[in-house]
Amino acid sequence: MSAKSKRILALLNDPGQKKRLLEALNKDTMDAAAPIGNGEMTILKDMESLNQEHEQYMQDLKGGSHVE
Numbered sequence: 001m002s003a004k005s006k007r008i009l010a011l012l013n014d015p016g017q018k019k020r021l022l023e024a025l026n027k028d029t030m031d032a033a034a035p036i037g038n039g040e041m042t043i044l045k046d047m048e049s050l051n052q053e054h055e056q057y058m059q060d061l062k063g064g065s066h067v068e
Helices: 003-013 015-029 038-063
Strands: none
Touching: 003 015
C-alpha cells in the first residue's frame, strides 16, 4: 500500500476529519443547494404559464367550447 493510501485511510479513521471530508464532498456535489437565479425563475414561471394554458386548452376541447 502506498504512503498516500495509508495517509488517506488514517484521515478517514479520524471521525473529525472524516466528517469534514464528507461535508466538503456533499457541498461540492449538491446541485440543489445552489440558489436559483432570476433566469431560472423566469423559465420556471414561463413553464408554469404554458402548463396552465395547455390545461385550459384541454378543458376547452373536452367541453366543446374551443374557438380558434
